[in-house]
Amino acid sequence: xxxxxxxxxxxxxxxxxxxxxxxxxxxxxxxxxxxxxxxxxxxxxxxxxxxxxxxxxxxxxxxxxxxxxxxxxxxxxxxxxxxxxxxxxxxxxxxxxxxxxxxxxxxxxxxxxxxxxxxxxxxxxxxxxxxxxxxxxxxxxxxxxxxxxxxxxxxxxxxxxxxxxxxxxxxxxxxxxxxxxxxxxxxxxxxxxxxxxxxxxxxxxxxxxxxxxxxxxxxxxxxxxxxxxxxxxxxxxxxxxxxxxxxxxxxxxxxxxxxxxxxxxxxxxxxxxxxxxxxxxxxxxxxxxxxxxxxxxxxxxxxxxxxxxxxxxxxxxxx
Ligand code: AKB
Numbered sequence: 001x002x003x004x005x006x007x008x009x010x011x012x013x014x015x016x017x018x019x020x021x022x023x024x025x026x027x028x029x030x031x032x033x034x035x036x037x038x039x040x041x042x043x044x045x046x047x048x049x050x051x052x053x054x055x056x057x058x059x060x061x062x063x064x065x066x067x068x069x070x071x072x073x074x075x076x077x078x079x080x081x082x083x084x085x086x087x088x089x090x091x092x093x094x095x096x097x098x099x100x101x102x103x104x105x106x107x108x109x110x111x112x113x114x115x116x117x118x119x120x121x122x123x124x125x126x127x128x129x130x131x132x133x134x135x136x137x138x139x140x141x142x143x144x145x146x147x148x149x150x151x152x153x154x155x156x157x158x159x160x161x162x163x164x165x166x167x168x169x170x171x172x173x174x175x176x177x178x179x180x181x182x183x184x185x186x187x188x189x190x191x192x193x194x195x196x197x198x199x200x201x202x203x204x205x206x207x208x209x210x211x212x213x214x215x216x217x218x219x220x221x222x223x224x225x226x227x228x229x230x231x232x233x234x235x236x237x238x239x240x241x242x243x244x245x246x247x248x249x250x251x252x253x254x255x256x257x258x259x260x261x262x263x264x265x266x267x268x269x270x271x272x273x274x275x276x277x278x279x280x281x282x283x284x285x286x287x288x289x290x291x292x293x294x295x296x297x298x299x300x301x302x303x304x305x306x307x308x309x310x311x312x313x314x315x316x317x318x319x
Contacts, residue, residue, distance in 0.1 A: 018218055092144035203267055
């Protein structure tokens, strides 16, 4: 077991809840404090309520547990963020500033800040979008991630704070529900398939987007955070690729388990966001610097999602 003490902010979220468990397996139950603005029943271990807008509260928890690393996952995502752009900017940016400042003041060893494929806009190569492509996002969430990447790099260069980051694609997992993203359909669709219900998709059938399976996303995050500092050449954020597919392709993959599965396409405002994002991204820098390698393709993900969701729904029908 290692000596680090870790604080996860946003631990009730889609990625935060799974990451907290993975960190506890690796660092020990007593060395990982989960926190979120909402109280949690999901975290039987150490848990503190934190609103990221309250810097004093973050500092208090950091002091109480002698925290050495923070994973800052609290943010408003792309689709939800468009309903209230100024509030989204405030939460995403003030939250990050509070974390960076506390980490700087307390001389923390490492900070993780998640970025997103939402940093890219219409003016990049859509397929295999490179690491250094121009960043001109169309959503306030994407804007906050671009600014966040630059501030992370600034804190590293100016104060030597070891902030690390990946640009997550849409993350698909059975463990937790997504909340307010444009890629959420790729999780929801499996829940409908396993319950043998038709699914109404909010994107067009032929909209390709970069995606990653939760196991790969968590492993990639931990591998980056574990890499020796001299291997981390990108101090804004690394492109992290898993796979790329359209709603029609995921539907066909699901149909190898549920041949009668039906999907209706009713695109809404999220279509415009998806159209402004890459179809796939290129992640050779992460592969080169810290040996990143995804394990799951679409069909492997489908098989694993269906296996676990079938178990989940079988258990919930008994309770
Ligand atoms: C979203 O859809 O907003 C997120 C993301 C790709 O960052 N899942």
